[in-house]
Structure formats: C-alpha cells, structure tokens
Amino acid sequence: MLLMAIGTALPAEAVSESELDQITERWQISVHALNEVNCASCHQESESNAFVANPSYESCQSCHEDPVDTFLLGKHGIRLLEGESPLTPAMARLPMKHDALTKEMNCNTCHDVHSVDTVQAAVDACLTCHNDTHSLTYENSKHAELFLATKELPRPGPTAVTCATCHLPRTGFDQSDGTTLVKVNHNNTYTLKPQDRMVGEVCMNCHGVEYAFNSIFDPELVKANFDRPPALSLETFDMMRAAEKLRSGNPSDEAE
Ligand code: HEC
Ligand code: HEC
Ligand code: HEC
Ligand code: HEC
Ligand code: HEC
Ligand code: HEC
Incomplete structure (x- = not known):
C-alpha cells in the first residue's frame, strides 16, 4: 500500500518504476525486512502520518x-x-x-x-x-x-x-x-x-x-x-x- 503511496507521492520524473523495483528488491533481502522494518518505518512521520520522501537521521x-x-x-x-x-x-x-x-x-x-x-x-x-x-x-x-x-x-x-x-x-x-x-x-x-x-x-x-x-x-x-x-x-x-x-x-x- 505504502509502496504505491511512495510511487505516486514522488514526482514521476524523480523515481522511475524500475528504480522503485530495485529499491524494493534490495530492501526485501535486508536485515530490516527480516526484522519487519518496512517502507513506512522510515518514510512515514510517526505522529502526523505524513509521507517523507527523503528521511533524515530522525527517522532512524x-x-x-x-x-x-x-x-x-x-x-x-x-x-x-x-x-x-x-x-x-x-x-x-x-x-x-x-x-x-x-x-x-x-x-x-x-x-x-x-x-x-x-x-x-x-x-x-x-x-x-x-x-x-x-x-x-x-x-x-x-x-x-x-x-x-x-x-x-x-x-x-x-x-x-x-x-x-x-x-x-x-x-x-x-x-x-x-x-x-x-x-x-x-x-x-x-x-x-x-x-x-x-x-x-x-x-x-x-x-x-x-x-x-x-x-x-x-x-x-x-x-x-x-x-x-x-x-x-x-x-x-x-x-x-x-x-x-x-x-x-x-x-x-x-x-x-
Ligand atoms: C582486528 C585485529 C586488528 C586490529 C584491531 C589492528 N590490527 Fe594491525 N594487523 C592485524 C593483522 C592480523 C595483521 C597482519 C599480521 C601479519 O600478517 O603478520 C596486522 C598488521 C599490522 C601492521 C604490519 C603491516 C605489515 O605489512 O607487516 C601494522 C603496522 C599494524 N597492523 C598496525 C596496527 C595499528 C596501529 C592498529 C590500531 C590503529 C591496528 N594495527 C589494529 C590485525 C589487527
Ligand atoms: C531504514 C529506513 C528506510 C526504509 C526501511 C526504506 N527507506 Fe526508502 N529511503 C530512506 C532514506 C533515508 C531515503 C533518502 C536517501 C536516499 O535516497 O538514500 C530513501 C529514499 C527513497 C526513495 C527515493 C530514492 C531517490 O533516488 O530519490 C524511494 C523511492 C524510496 N526510498 C522507496 C522506498 C520503498 C519502496 C521502501 C520499502 C520497500 C523503502 N524506501 C524503505 C529510508 C528508508
Ligand atoms: C560525504 C563524504 C564523506 C564520506 C562518505 C565519509 N567522510 Fe569522513 N569526512 C568528510 C569530510 C568533509 C570531513 C571533514 C574534513 C575536513 O574538515 O578537512 C571528514 C572527516 C573525517 C575524519 C577526520 C575527523 C576529525 O575530527 O578531524 C575522519 C577520521 C573520517 N572523516 C573518516 C571517515 C571514514 C572512516 C568514513 C567511512 C566509514 C568516512 N569518513 C566517510 C566526508 C566524508
Ligand atoms: C589501522 C587503523 C586505521 C585504518 C585502517 C585507517 N585509519 Fe585513518 N587514521 C588512523 C590514524 C592513526 C590516523 C592519524 C591520527 C592522527 O594524526 O592523530 C588517521 C587519520 C585519518 C584521517 C585524517 C584526520 C585528520 O584530521 O588529519 C582521515 C580522513 C582518515 N584517517 C580516514 C581513513 C579512511 C577513509 C580509511 C580507509 C580507507 C582509514 N582512515 C583507515 C588510523 C587508521
Ligand atoms: C561515515 C560512515 C557512516 C555514517 C555517516 C553512518 N554509519 Fe552506521 N555504520 C557504518 C559502518 C562502517 C558500520 C559497520 C562497522 C562495523 O561493523 O565494524 C555501521 C554500523 C551501523 C549499525 C549497526 C551497528 C550498531 O551499532 O548497531 C547501525 C544500526 C548504524 N550503523 C546506523 C547508522 C545511523 C542511524 C546513522 C546516522 C545517524 C549512521 N549509521 C551513519 C558507517 C556509517
Ligand atoms: C523500526 C525500527 C528501525 C528503524 C526506523 C531503522 N532501523 Fe535499522 N535496524 C533495525 C533492526 C531491528 C535491525 C537489526 C538488528 C540490529 O542490528 O540492531 C537494524 C539494523 C540496521 C543496520 C545493521 C545492518 C547489519 O548488517 O547489521 C543498519 C546499518 C541500520 N539498521 C541502519 C538504519 C538507518 C540508517 C536507519 C534510518 C534511515 C534505520 N536503520 C532505521 C530497526 C530499525
């Protein structure tokens, strides 16, 4: 779901579909995926639920x-x-x-x-x-x-x-x-x-x-x-x- 949200929230020219696929592939085999740290864990503001395109150290x-x-x-x-x-x-x-x-x-x-x-x-x-x-x-x-x-x-x-x-x-x-x-x-x-x-x-x-x-x-x-x-x-x-x-x-x- 959020994957779609990320895809649409970013300017189309900024991230292509194949780039998005590559990101998802890298994430899928990462320690984060194994520990259920997903796209939203970093790309979503915890209080406002707002979407964050370029998370900084605060997200970690x-x-x-x-x-x-x-x-x-x-x-x-x-x-x-x-x-x-x-x-x-x-x-x-x-x-x-x-x-x-x-x-x-x-x-x-x-x-x-x-x-x-x-x-x-x-x-x-x-x-x-x-x-x-x-x-x-x-x-x-x-x-x-x-x-x-x-x-x-x-x-x-x-x-x-x-x-x-x-x-x-x-x-x-x-x-x-x-x-x-x-x-x-x-x-x-x-x-x-x-x-x-x-x-x-x-x-x-x-x-x-x-x-x-x-x-x-x-x-x-x-x-x-x-x-x-x-x-x-x-x-x-x-x-x-x-x-x-x-x-x-x-x-x-x-x-x-
Ligand atoms: C995790 C272990 C480890 C740590 C930490 C480490 N070394 Fe080494 N160091 C080695 C090993 C193993 C060798 C290779 C020894 C050999 O081949 O005889 C080596 C080789 C060297 C050599 C010789 C290089 C050569 O060509 O013969 C120097 C000088 C050296 N270390 C300095 C340091 C200094 C200074 C530090 C800390 C800033 C440090 N080492 C930290 C393991 C370590
Ligand atoms: C551990 C935190 C973390 C997770 C998990 C994470 N991201 Fe990211 N993501 C970031 C950070 C930080 C950046 C910005 C810096 C960068 O691009 O290296 C970013 C950047 C991006 C970008 C922009 C890349 C660009 O080139 O501009 C996209 C798209 C993206 N992430 C998608 C995803 C998707 C999809 C997932 C889940 C499959 C995901 N991210 C999971 C932290 C994360
Ligand atoms: C984005 C570029 C970048 C990357 C990547 C980077 N550094 Fe640096 N690093 C810098 C800059 C810029 C300085 C400041 C140098 C100066 O002021 O002359 C610096 C300073 C340092 C210093 C000196 C610190 C001090 O207090 O004087 C060390 C040591 C250092 N980096 C080690 C590393 C190591 C080890 C890595 C990889 C694990 C790394 N850096 C990755 C850009 C980078
Ligand atoms: C075995 C330990 C060791 C390894 C490995 C090592 N360094 Fe260093 N580094 C040092 C020491 C010791 C100094 C000097 C500190 C001083 O001058 O007081 C130093 C100094 C530096 C400085 C300069 C800081 C300054 O202000 O002048 C940078 C930048 C740096 N290292 C980056 C790196 C990078 C990048 C790598 C890997 C490619 C690396 N170092 C590998 C031990 C190491
Ligand atoms: C200068 C390069 C550099 C930067 C900047 C950096 N890291 Fe790291 N980080 C590393 C390296 C290299 C390792 C693995 C070192 C090792 O295992 O010996 C590491 C290991 C880690 C680990 C695993 C080990 C642990 O302590 O839990 C975490 C988590 C981590 N980094 C998070 C972060 C976060 C969060 C930030 C931003 C605040 C950050 N890193 C910034 C280079 C960096
Ligand atoms: C929701 C929690 C969560 C968030 C947010 C998160 N991580 Fe992690 N991270 C973990 C867990 C759990 C692990 C696996 C256990 C460990 O090594 O601590 C991990 C492991 C790591 C490692 C070590 C990988 C290894 O091979 O050992 C690094 C590096 C790292 N995270 C960087 C980051 C960075 C950078 C961010 C922010 C952009 C971030 N993480 C955000 C939970 C999180």
Whole structure:
C-alpha cells in the first residue's frame, strides 16, 4: 500500500518504476525486512502520518539511538547537531574526491538505507569522498588484504580491519558470546584525540601495546596506512624497561 503511496507521492520524473523495483528488491533481502522494518518505518512521520520522501537521521533515531547520538558528536555529524546545513566535502581542509564535493553527510551517505550493507559502508563508502594519501594507501595494507579475504556479511568480522574499525570503533560485548563487539561508535573524531586513544580502543584488541604505540606515533607509517611493520622504537618503552630493571633489583628477580 505504502509502496504505491511512495510511487505516486514522488514526482514521476524523480523515481522511475524500475528504480522503485530495485529499491524494493534490495530492501526485501535486508536485515530490516527480516526484522519487519518496512517502507513506512522510515518514510512515514510517526505522529502526523505524513509521507517523507527523503528521511533524515530522525527517522532512524527511534530504533538506533546510540548510532545517532554518537554520529552527531563527531566531525561528520556535529553540524547537524548544531542545526547547520550538513557537512559536505566542499567544506573540507583535507583532500576530497572532486565529484563528491556537494555530497551531504547523513546516515544514508555511508549506508545504502535500503540494503543496509555494512561491508560496503566500512571502506567503499569512505572512499567516495576521502582522497588523501592515508585513505588511498589503505588498500596496500595487510589490514585491507585480510578484509578482502574475509569479507563477510552482515558485518565485517572481528579479524578484518577496515576504515571503520579504526575510526568508528566497535564497543560493547555481545551478551551471547561475550567476545563479539556489537555497537559501533559513530563519532569519527573520538579515536583521533588524544592520539593514543586509538591504541587502547582499537589496536590492542589484536596487537601488543609496544607494537601499537610504535606504529601510531610514526607519522610516515600512519600516512602509509600501516603498510609495513613499525620501524620506530619509542624511548618511553626503553625508559619503562630501564625503570623496571631498577625496581626489580631484588634476589628473586635476579634469579630469572
Ligand atoms: C531504514 C529506513 C528506510 C526504509 C526501511 C526504506 N527507506 Fe526508502 N529511503 C530512506 C532514506 C533515508 C531515503 C533518502 C536517501 C536516499 O535516497 O538514500 C530513501 C529514499 C527513497 C526513495 C527515493 C530514492 C531517490 O533516488 O530519490 C524511494 C523511492 C524510496 N526510498 C522507496 C522506498 C520503498 C519502496 C521502501 C520499502 C520497500 C523503502 N524506501 C524503505 C529510508 C528508508
Ligand atoms: C523500526 C525500527 C528501525 C528503524 C526506523 C531503522 N532501523 Fe535499522 N535496524 C533495525 C533492526 C531491528 C535491525 C537489526 C538488528 C540490529 O542490528 O540492531 C537494524 C539494523 C540496521 C543496520 C545493521 C545492518 C547489519 O548488517 O547489521 C543498519 C546499518 C541500520 N539498521 C541502519 C538504519 C538507518 C540508517 C536507519 C534510518 C534511515 C534505520 N536503520 C532505521 C530497526 C530499525
Ligand atoms: C560525504 C563524504 C564523506 C564520506 C562518505 C565519509 N567522510 Fe569522513 N569526512 C568528510 C569530510 C568533509 C570531513 C571533514 C574534513 C575536513 O574538515 O578537512 C571528514 C572527516 C573525517 C575524519 C577526520 C575527523 C576529525 O575530527 O578531524 C575522519 C577520521 C573520517 N572523516 C573518516 C571517515 C571514514 C572512516 C568514513 C567511512 C566509514 C568516512 N569518513 C566517510 C566526508 C566524508
Ligand atoms: C561515515 C560512515 C557512516 C555514517 C555517516 C553512518 N554509519 Fe552506521 N555504520 C557504518 C559502518 C562502517 C558500520 C559497520 C562497522 C562495523 O561493523 O565494524 C555501521 C554500523 C551501523 C549499525 C549497526 C551497528 C550498531 O551499532 O548497531 C547501525 C544500526 C548504524 N550503523 C546506523 C547508522 C545511523 C542511524 C546513522 C546516522 C545517524 C549512521 N549509521 C551513519 C558507517 C556509517
Ligand atoms: C589501522 C587503523 C586505521 C585504518 C585502517 C585507517 N585509519 Fe585513518 N587514521 C588512523 C590514524 C592513526 C590516523 C592519524 C591520527 C592522527 O594524526 O592523530 C588517521 C587519520 C585519518 C584521517 C585524517 C584526520 C585528520 O584530521 O588529519 C582521515 C580522513 C582518515 N584517517 C580516514 C581513513 C579512511 C577513509 C580509511 C580507509 C580507507 C582509514 N582512515 C583507515 C588510523 C587508521
Ligand atoms: C582486528 C585485529 C586488528 C586490529 C584491531 C589492528 N590490527 Fe594491525 N594487523 C592485524 C593483522 C592480523 C595483521 C597482519 C599480521 C601479519 O600478517 O603478520 C596486522 C598488521 C599490522 C601492521 C604490519 C603491516 C605489515 O605489512 O607487516 C601494522 C603496522 C599494524 N597492523 C598496525 C596496527 C595499528 C596501529 C592498529 C590500531 C590503529 C591496528 N594495527 C589494529 C590485525 C589487527
């Protein structure tokens, strides 16, 4: 029924019948359809029942409070929180893809809202806008190699490192197995400051602390998106080891 309503409410030239069919097909095999989230869940104002042609993040809010809250706190979403126009690549200081300059940031910018395929959202979506050396070299990294090899639905697996793994980190353990991280922190600024926050929140799920620090604090390696092992050896660690030696100057330790 609503499908028809959407078809007729939109200007005929805006969405063709075949486009509508394609949207419906993508939705039919999505997690949303499985969970009975239908066209009306997003395209109908809950109070007034008014039809919404281009739903914004408000339409996701009732079901996805946490992604919305965190998205609005990061660089990507903060303009919306402040009631300003959405962020676009044209406003950026960082290099951006030329044909994306007018693309407006919202939930649907990374998520195809009709298929909600999170694999596509984790790398491909980012690269429709980001165009700096770090972003572009990701594909040369071991992390990318692993992601390509293990690409799995519905979400990237715990061993694959995508742009989102580092910049939209997962938190919160699944109660059923106690190991899978389920919630995605959509604040894309969160892991950048302070600089070592990403070490604890992300890298140490897989790497040792020293390996991670030596990687993160090497600007060349960050620029190259970790496409080689760290060459740096931070003095802090040498100092920590020296301090440990001094402190452990007792017989039981010397016996080791
Ligand atoms: C999870 C929320 C959600 C569901 C479910 C959903 N939509 Fe949408 N839809 C959106 C959003 C957000 C947009 C606007 C942004 C975009 O086009 O990516 C949109 C855009 C559209 C458009 C305009 C596309 C264009 O190119 O202008 C059509 C038509 C449409 N939806 C039809 C449907 C139909 C039919 C269904 C059910 C089979 C459906 N939608 C289910 C969120 C949803
Ligand atoms: C009526 C409730 C409802 C609305 C509205 C809704 N969703 Fe969902 N969404 C769900 C449910 C239920 C799931 C499946 C369980 C889960 O992963 O939380 C889900 C899953 C998802 C997933 C994860 C897919 C995966 O593969 O794990 C994404 C991404 C998503 N929704 C995005 C959106 C966006 C973007 C909007 C708004 C445009 C939206 N949803 C609107 C209920 C909703
Ligand atoms: C619509 C285009 C677009 C898409 C898609 C997009 N971004 Fe961005 N992103 C931007 C813009 C614009 C900025 C602001 C850059 C600036 O001010 O120089 C930004 C900033 C960032 C920043 C810096 C945040 C800060 O606080 O300085 C990170 C990290 C980032 N994006 C990661 C990602 C990741 C990861 C993805 C995919 C999961 C992604 N982006 C998808 C446009 C986009
Ligand atoms: C910059 C790109 C980007 C934007 C913008 C974005 N998402 Fe996501 N989202 C992702 C990626 C990537 C994942 C999967 C990451 C993973 O599984 O490691 C994800 C996962 C999700 C999930 C499933 C995990 C969870 O925490 O429940 C939901 C639901 C979701 N997003 C909803 C939203 C909503 C609602 C918005 C708008 C407020 C939004 N997303 C905006 C990239 C984005
Ligand atoms: C293994 C973790 C990791 C992966 C994977 C990763 N990044 Fe980053 N990213 C970082 C670190 C660390 C920084 C630098 C933070 C700093 O300079 O303090 C950074 C910086 C950035 C910045 C610049 C922020 C600024 O203001 O200068 C953007 C944009 C960005 N990443 C986007 C991406 C995109 C897009 C991808 C995927 C194509 C990606 N990153 C993959 C860890 C990662
Ligand atoms: C989900 C697990 C996981 C996370 C999270 C992760 N990595 Fe990795 N990383 C790996 C795996 C697996 C490899 C490949 C190891 C190998 O082939 O020997 C790797 C390789 C690397 C390499 C070496 C690349 C090469 O070519 O030898 C560097 C450097 C690195 N990671 C840094 C980081 C940093 C810094 C972070 C956090 C910002 C991080 N990783 C987060 C799993 C992870």
